[in-house]
Amino acid sequence: MSRTSADRPRLVVIGGCSGLVGRAVLAEFGPDHAIRSVHRRPDAAESAHGVEFVAADAAQVDDWAPIVSGADVVLTLAWYREGHSRRFRPLAAGLRRAIDAAEAAGVRRLVHLSVPDAPPSLERELPYLALRREVDRHLAASRLDYVIVRPTMLFAPGDRLATVMLRTIHRFGRLPLFGDGGYHLSPVSTRDLAAVLRRESAVGGRRTVTVGGPRRWSYRELCERMFVALGRRPRYLRLSPRNGVRLAWALEHLGSTLLYAYEVEWLVSDLLGAAPYPDLGRSLDPIEPFLDREAAQLRGAPGASVA
Secondary structure, three states, rough: OOOOOOOOEEEEEOOOOHHHHHHHHHHHOOOOOOOEEEEEEHHHHHHOOOOOEEEEOOOOOOOOOOHHOOEEEEOOOOOOOOOOOHHHHHHHHHHHHHHHHHHHHHHHEEEEEHHHHHHHHHHHHHHHHHHHHHHHHHHHOOOOOOOEEEEEEEOOOOOOOHHHHHHHHHHHHHHEEEEOOOOOOEEEEEHHHHHHHHHHHHOOOOEEEEEOOOOOEEHHHHHHHHHHHOOOOOEEEEOOOHHHHHHHHHHHHOOOOOHHHHHHHHOOOOEOOOOEOOOOOOOOOOOOOHHHHHHHHHHHOOOOOOO
């Protein structure tokens, strides 16, 4: 017998189910959870799945009590990709208020999406990271049962790294290569991340989990696999890591969102090659079939595959 909405575990998603990770969360939790989604604009996919939409900016919510009331699990997805401290500071304060409200309401578990370790200079000086760590520490200092989940490079249609790199090859025939490309990435699918979030929402304890995908690639190996997917010979714009940061900084200041300087610095630090998540109960998604599907669409040959 199917469960009524009143019988389902109640999940509050701060940041909504319409973004890159949110869509995977909706697919993972939607069939058997009653979801309340907190973000600024309604989304047709959420409506189709019977999600309760709360129109709110997490940075501006003063009273979270009625939003988290009755929740079994609160999941925080809200964060920005770039900006100054004046953008991140209100959001960090809003999330801290949400954590306090969840604690006061007796929420069973809080699942918080964060990011892996970065170079110390970025951790200290970059608002994106420094204020995010304030939220992490605030959660760790609470009395809540919690998990902080820190995925490495994410891939899914419309992502900000693998898809962008493929499109760059398709359009320009080459990719930037910073140094020798020997630093590492462990790409993890948003589908796997959503499954990790679900598993971690169901267990107890207070911990931090770093989530890598099934294979640890060097950046150059991953680039070469993308060229193969597109049927191209590998060609690179070779830059030192320092000049790569400078190029990204220049693009930022010209208004580009293609690549940020901190992302280059983080990439070449070799801190993004995390081990695979060990306890999912199934194999993790490799990135190769995804690259082949995306490349086939770029070439105008849906369904084509590269061996």
